[in-house]
Amino acid sequence: MSVSAPEVPAKPARGMRIDFKTVGPLLALVLLVLLGISLNENFLSYNNITNVLARSSFIGIIAIGATFVITAGGLDLSVGSMAAVVAGVMIIVMNALIPSMGVSVGVVLIGMLAGLAVGGAAGIGNGLMVTRGRIEAFIVTLGTMGIFRSLVTFLADGGTLSLNFNVADLYRPVYYNGILGVPWPIIVFALVAIGGEIVMRRTAFGRYCAAIGSSEQVSRYSSINVDNVRLITYIVQGILVGVAVLLYVPRLGSASSTTGVLWELEAIAAVIIGGTTLKGGYGRIWGTVVGVIILGLIGNILNLQSFISPYLNGAFQGVIIILAVLLQRGRRAA
């Protein structure tokens, strides 16, 4: 007894209808830009746009790392404090090298390497505790958040670590200059974003992150080395924190116990506004970039007007964040 071929169901026309899950964050961004334009004629000026993008780049680069961590079902609350430690160590290293190396590009380069190394090491620490120690990521990174924060305070002796002014002068162009009028932070952010998008979409690593976030067991049974992939997401996060700080130090030239406070929340918010699911399994880098820019614009727009009491800035921010996600509702973590 055999059966004739079952009827083939017609494929639904994909992408014909507006897909709010995809368009949501973009729509929110467009609305914000329109709001900005209506508030101030300088909003779209070259200066304002580069300002906003450049200063969003720290959080942006960190948030791209967070997208990987979250997609793979993890979480990193320590990024803000980690950034402070990285900045602190970079400054200490550079200041310490001046007597022997003088004020030279070499000092800056070594400082930068030190920053990346510290970020990477911190990422390894977080990653090992989560994967080998089998402790919930929330707790591990809440713990290291406290530890890193203390460490900066300790290194700075309760005060501020300041980069030697001459070295700072040498280093400053890394934030303020660029090529063809595009400042370095924007260039680096764009490169990291493009790289992140490629890794997420077009490499096995990106695929594995989604698989692990979706189901650890399925991934394990598909002979994915779950622990290693997870570990790598934390290391990537650490290194990207390092990269972000490379751009941060020339801007502020100092680090203190208040450096990077609440960056973790901002980074996670950007990731989720961008459409990545907090429980893992689905992540998109370009969404995160949109999320970061949305958050950056909110601050900018608040500065463009004077009717909202500054006391209510946080409320405005909160409303926009909720609205941005409301625009993509329908998606919902199961």
Next chain:
Amino acid sequence: MSVSAPEVPAKPARGMRIDFKTVGPLLALVLLVLLGISLNENFLSYNNITNVLARSSFIGIIAIGATFVITAGGLDLSVGSMAAVVAGVMIIVMNALIPSMGVSVGVVLIGMLAGLAVGGAAGIGNGLMVTRGRIEAFIVTLGTMGIFRSLVTFLADGGTLSLNFNVADLYRPVYYNGILGVPWPIIVFALVAIGGEIVMRRTAFGRYCAAIGSSEQVSRYSSINVDNVRLITYIVQGILVGVAVLLYVPRLGSASSTTGVLWELEAIAAVIIGGTTLKGGYGRIWGTVVGVIILGLIGNILNLQSFISPYLNGAFQGVIIILAVLLQRGRRAA
């Protein structure tokens, strides 16, 4: 025709082996107490113990609410700011009633009711946006966190709202007095904890929370009204924030934009240290109580010694949090 008797499974002797998942947080607590005793002979004094427990009670009561929210697969980041708003509104209401009602117990009672009402209303807001609005809990409560925080700052005009001195005197005993030498905050905390434990373990609602956190889909197919149960967890959380603030206001009689900052993180940390899984599906109230006391003791112990530089307080805190969870490792969110 009948089937041969099914094999009756022999129950394994439960609890014979040390179950680290259960004992973990308790063990951490015991170790901390031993550390405290070794540091200072006053550690176990009546005064110190009641001090620590009484001031842990706010976070404790809030964390019990958070246990329900998290068990049902949700999250509430807004509790700290919510507490500030509740405190602010209570103070404003009480101060406003004095002209008409004089300095009377009635004023205090109405203030208390107002506090509970504001907490409950805030919880309803969060809950509706999560359940009806289908927005991720993280985003909703991150948004309302900003909104509530702004609101207090606005209400307090950037400064501090202070309760009228005479009313404060009338209200003060609610924090400082008690029965049989046990201060009210401890009594209320204990009652809320016992109530919470009963609700979690012995009512359909508690069972439903775990079921929903474990699988929303299965719960829906099992005729559980998922949205309502979720909504109720947020309302319970809101009301418990209200209860916590009822005990907070008489302590110092003031509220400002810094009231309750980071309470959400502390509450969530307590919940998870206590063994509840962040992804939902399993919660235990008594664990949360242990978690809260652990966090309270860490601060206390740090103040009782001088070898650790105060700069490193956060590091000590971080290490203990990680260790407390390490002691129950093996449990792991899938």
Next chain:
Amino acid sequence: QDKVTIGVSVPAADHGWTGGVNYFAQQTIDRLSKVYPDATFVFASAADAPKQIADIEDMVSTRNIDALVILPGDPDAMTSAIKQVKDAGKFVTVVDRQLSIDGVEDLYVAGDNPGLGTNTANYFKEAMPDGGNIVVLRGLPIPIDQQRVDAFMAGIEGTNIKVLDDEFANWNRDDGFKVMQDFLTRFPDIKGVWAQDDDTAVGAIEAIKQAGREDEMFIVGGAGMQQMIQRVADGDKLMPVDVSYNPAMISTAIELTTAHAVGGVPVSGRYILESTLITQENASEFLDEESPF
């Protein structure tokens, strides 16, 4: 008469004193907007240094400010950003905190953080000629706290005053209460408490009262909160003096800057607002019905 725009940037109200700064800044802006119809004010308060830098960048690039009044939350981190505003040809007034290089600002309206520590130390020496045990409740771990504490420690050096321990109470009432409770548990003999800040002192006082040890010690706060000045004026034994550190210094700065920008009144140099000891005798000078702080 041309229109002028003046930017005012302050740290967010993360504790009582900065709350006062925010209040006075807005109040002054409201008042001056009426006095000078040609002046527009742009006000922003920022939670951290990057945000504050972003604020002043926005003021320059989108609001075309002519002058900037800034109380930098973290002066070292903000120096080069403020220098850029200056380099763009704006008039710059810096308030309270010294930038890490000289010569950036046109006008400096300064509070005196080390002075606060020194003044307090002097009072402790006077009140405890034979020395004794004290505890210190510090602020937030940021540089101004360090400056105040360093000056205080230098001030009591060589006396018999012994600092039993110091802990951060974050210029915050709740933490003042907690830390003081634990100090009281730990040390049976405390003669004096330096709370550094009046908010912290509010919490510490409650803890001392709860322990019933009001008669054993005195406490010195700081910043000049109205509630505390009232206590001093009333001759409270527990709170015999306070040390002023008036958040209203931001008002002075805004007024001077506006006068310069609108009326061309020449102002420049340094205005140091001293940190003075408030005692029962002079307390009435510091009482101000209107102030919320």
Next chain:
Amino acid sequence: MSDPQDSAVRPILAAHRISKSFGEIPVLFSIDFDVRPGEVHAIIGENGAGKSTLIKILSGIEQPTSGTIEYDGQTVTLPPNGQAEAMGIVLIHQELNLAEDLTVADSIFLGRELKRYGFLQSGEMRRRAAEILDTLHVHVDPDARIRSLSIADKQMVEIAKAISRDARVLIMDEPTAVLSVGETQTLFDQIRRLTARGVAVVFISHKLDEIMQLAQRVTVLRDGQLIATVGTEALTPDSIAQMMVGRELSNLYPPKHEPDVDAPVVLSVRHLSAPGVHDISFDLRKGEILGFAGLIGSGRTAIAEAVVGLARRSEGEVELEGKPVNFTRVAQSVDAGIAYMTKDRKGKGLLLNMGLRPNLTLLTLKRHLRMGFLDSASEERALERSVRRFDIRARDASVAVGRLSGGNQQKLMLGKTMESEPDIIIMDEPTRGIDVGTKQQIYHIIAALAAEGKSIILISSELQEVIGLSHRVAVIRTGRLAGVLEGAEIAEEEIMRYAAGIKQGGHNERISA
């Protein structure tokens, strides 16, 4: 190609004296097992006998407590976590094992993506996935997310995933439990193609006719013990069943008691439309067993879900004992006496991380309240009742249900549904993954319920089951009612003709009179 029946052919994979305990609980006792290239070797046994555990050990997912594994003549320790796949041992898990957030193509290639210069060749993978799905006659979009597939489609994706790998040994744990006859045949064609190429296949099923059709040898397990390994030709379904359950299994299906002709209509569905459902009308009489037959994805589940309020209906009426009802939540239908038992026990039926008791009583928790509080003694009694009635076997009663054997999970779900003491029961694949012995028992329970005056809608892809139990059979095709069969018409070929669209109409008008 040598004849795999020839015992001289060396086994490619063999287990010697394998024992396995979980904690202190033994589940396998000294099992010998082997499979030869080109052979289909079936494993059968009651629920909880240890079949899944054995094949997990054969594929490295679990490590044996004692005993050795020989692969290709070498004694080996198989690498854990599916890494044995690289050695050519491919496993299809009993429980669906797909990541819900990934797409079909992603899932098929998960863990061995095609890459060029380190980058994924997504287009190529999509193309090949489509090809493989085509050979299986599965019509799903390679870009569809797993989450959106029906459970049978998910199973087919798993099969596609497994046969697309370069397997030397292909192990399948109840792959046909959710498949209907047609899909099963497609699968068997593929299996024969593979065995012809020398692939060794280990096959677990509770459907004895499938085993007779496909396997050369059969190994029977009972309570973790090896009972026998015998050639299929020496067996009849009866003798296998006897070996499995240790007793004679006569008349699998109980005699049919037709309901009274004038038995009242309890459930009447008129022109029901919902997602996947188009203009369905039928009546269900008191004491009647109404079978729902159809191909995978024909919409039987969708109809049931629309009736009980799990899916929103767009058109049509449902009448319960003559009164129109419109359930928007399941709770309402449960209260009205209609219970629906899902076929997706993992995704919709059971809380895998919880124990037996909370799962059993979840649907009816309100009945276990005493003065507002849960009465665990009452819950415990309910569990005892269900364990007895449905023969639920858990070696460790405190175990999370995710660790129960598949069949025992199914039985627990049956128990859970029956706890609500419904008058109308819609059972979706009620015997999915259940062994013959228990099946017989469940069939008798179903028949007894009908005899008591309960009404039952039986959705099943196992035609024999529908035929053996139903008083009438509704055949569903692409969301529409293709026909209703009664009496002597209820026969395999006739049903298939309607299901495949060769025949239409039937007694449709009579039923929706």
